[in-house]
Amino acid sequence: MRSIPTRPPIIRIANGTFYRHHPNSASSRPNPPLFSDLSFELASTSNSPRNWCIIGPSLSGKTTLLQALRGRFLCEPPIARSYPYLSTEEVPKRLRTPQKAIEYVGFDAEQTGGGLGGGVATSAYLSARYESRREITDFSLRDFLMGNTELNPMQTEPSQDEATISPDLLSRVVKDLKLEPLLDLPVSFLSNGQGRRARIAHCQVGSMGPKEEVLDGLKKYVRGVRKGGLTEDEKLPLHSLVDIGRVLPSSASTEASGNLGEASYKELEPINPKAEPLVEMDGCKVQYRGKIALGNWTQQTTDGSKDGLIWTVRRGERWGVFGPNGSGKTTIVSLLCSDHPQSYSLPIKLFGRSRLPKPGTGQRPLTFWDIQSRIGHSSPEVHQHMPRNLTVRQVIENAWSETFRARPKLDSEAKEKVEAALRWFAPELHPSYSSASHENLSWADDHMFGGLSFSAQRVALFVRSMIKSPDVVVLDEAFSGMDDAVRDKCTLFLEQGEVKTYRGEEIIESDASKSGQVKIPGLSDQQALICIAHVKEEVPDCVREWLCLPEANTGRAARFGRLEGPLRTDENRWHEVWGF
Template identity: 40%
Template structure:
């Protein structure tokens, strides 16, 4: 759902039910106005005239005219220069006839200083492409349609003769991506292999955070690099040190400077990467999905931190957000992306909000008299009635689908969902057994630092947890609570798997009397795993087919053990998700099943969008029908329709007429998912019918819509001490169980994330009777 952080909607009356659903208030503290640098003030005085002293009108504004920092007018962009004989499908236009302007300053009222303009770009896909356009990438037609007037004016206003290139778009506009695309968002922060972050051994290439911030990420660094920086005309060394220390203090990185960057947590990594970008002193900072993977208590903390960085006069911030992300209160402009690299809506926050209200009213077929009631402005009311009539006519003509799809992506269409009725699966033998797991590094406890009722009566220290065949678990907790550590113990990526009291598939990693230890290859063949860590290390040169087939290989790049049946399984998932993976997909004109999947043999993993890459890794985790499926933030970057399609495939496979989380959340799924026609009696049989009774499932997510309705048990890890100090939020360890008709998204989400909420029910290991939820401090 579209949410505004401390958004003030000037509707002229009480908040209507529609606007109440759109507005979520938190982090509403007032911030002081932005200060203006002397060189910026000179630009304003050169380009405009201040308000006359005698003008006392309260509505008058400060007329110092600052040129826009980014200006795009009727431009169309291409990845390659277009030629008349090149196929359009190989080089499609990007955002045709785009007009966009990012103001360098927002004019203020009399007696006030101009403030900076900050923008939010909202969409399920193509956000990175839009940000690339803003920072000067792609071919612009016509070439003069994209310019950076403020950067030119700022460079001219400063000392002449400087060789500094800091006001070129490449230097003045900095990009930091968090959407999982290794090519753009790796940022140099990753280890040599997945287990490296958990090991005490340090290699020469395990650079510290201090070295990362000072750009010393090479062997024998710095002497020449510093000389190059000075020759390039950048700031002096003493000023650089002062600026560095200020950034370190502002982002609370003092205690992490000597830690290897590969060992930083998710939240620490974000702070480090944003800090490094700010060291370049950019005029514009582009942040691609900065809130992805963060719990909801951490999001306002990061939002406030970003706001604080703008108070010195720079940078302007452009946020690329998912539809479910909250919009910070300091964002003044919103761009809403549409399908196929188009702009659906843009304007100020209030303008976008009012337009979305109209769309929502038309979709819900509300009376327009109710919609415009109480505006107090006849002209505004007439304009809204006319727009409502235009949209209503589009709906009657069947041309409102794009608007409805956008509303659905943003969670603004409230369809009556079907009642959840989970299948009761028989409880099998335990796959994962943890009997007092307690992981710590020195004096720092990262998992198991609590006491827990272990056998129904005795309270013991550490994590006691079992995952049986047939169970579907959700594991939740704030950033830094130990979720990644927990999963790494199960997958054996963590070295302490060998020493902790853990059994996987009834065996420990080390041999026991009369029982050999389980090998890493046997273990990994029985686990399907999709996570941000897998995404970061997965080889980019593999084709889509090879990426999925690697589920039957011992390593990413070794030869998979394929059979004719397994090849058919791969073909089946490629047909089911062809519309989402094949760029040349065209809906069949008849019910004839497309039998060829050769398109997946030549498309490399690197050519896919982050959402398509996540989809490929999701299919890789399911394709070999493992005993245990682990989905750790597996649906991040996906638009809601694709996520729901994945949930459907997870639960019921290719069975099109079976109810699932996806069909309940996407009522018009038949038109949105572009599903292949059902197989005929003489055609290929269904290869995938969803998760089986003998399989277990573990899901980790910070977004409730990403949790399938089949999840019946959940565990919440406690808030770490350092997060408690920063956010003031305390969540204890808790285990719970849902009734057959309940789901995490509808019935348990608020209870899980609200430390003061009381649970409905829970369970004790080995007892199926509902009892009070276990609370362990």
């Protein structure tokens, strides 16, 4: 009986050691091995689809491993890493390099060259996404998916092997991922969630092989996201996972809540009417070329009804802002941070003042710098534009800067806060942390922001947003990409500062509090919090008011509500927010 020939593996690593820089480099930068004597094979065929899941805590190297598999980082010896299957005749010539054959989609894709990855530049500054002017580099989503992102493309006919993307395949992918209405928009106009769906679509239309199973799974995922909930993958049941000896539950544990709170289509009555309003939106409607991006509804008020978003945030309030992808969550953030050009013309007051006061009042205009000095902000957009060549210390000190590159204005109290934050989050920020080096903070001057893991970068940006105790703290998906332990440490720090800490799963008083050495307090009654999240676990427990935006262009009004307890531990409250 003739044996069936076996196909070579897609990836083969045999006792390879990986470095970020050449090990013999004279550079003074730290360069420990990323992986030592690593061996791994990814088969090109199997009797059933093979799905791998890489699990580990922050700083364990999950993303680094994926990057090594796709050809990044230096491998010693060089022949230890190979891609045998890509050299066979079964693979089209255009896909015979790992950079072409292996597509990567991740939260850190903006670090690989542009907000959508793949070298597509989305914007040079935060406001560019919302401006009407189109640059020559503002490629549309259709161009991005078709690979037409070269400024001076060569006018050559593709060979049969390198045929252009099938229109039928493109049509199906964009339909399944709900991207059809966005095809002619510049990629810089896409929301964070839409951008991630676009990256997934780019991987699908540019790869080879059958896609039906993947597309069907993605279709279910997108439907779940649009409805505010996700269903469990039947082929990968969560109860089959075991993590360090404990079985992970297949569904979130819930607590029965006696009172779900209140929800309505009109703005809530404030609990403390005497508290100073910090943000006032009185009928905001954002539109581009006739298309309404936010406020396409009529909202009930105590005086009747009014078009657009009516929303007030007062000192001491803790708000959660929710809604489907593209509903306008990040647009709201851009308005209150004054990154949006229309913030000058819309009926918005920040800290009791309008951007452009009425003529003759003698009131001084509220400048961009006035606003930035009183708002702490962490978001994927800030993450994308934060310079990678700043040190860890410089990123946190940047909270006292007027721009990303400006020199911070630090007094002795600010310097003490920075030192305290670096010590508190050393296990999450220091790539080579050990308890013996806890007091030595020289690592914060040696390690660059761009060399940190994605999770560590998010931690640094979170600390930057709240360390100077601004009047308003805005967290737009600030905890996405962190593992559970790091996320919980950050949310506790947000509420308690250095006063409380975790001992296992128990919250206890910290040594800094016992000794009276607390430098960074948690949120005070004089501050407001605005948090945007897609999963309830990323909503701080202190959030008590919520705003849920409708899907774009449905005409339905925004919904408001008040919570009686934390969202994280109560599935029923989460369903109430989304209107289930």
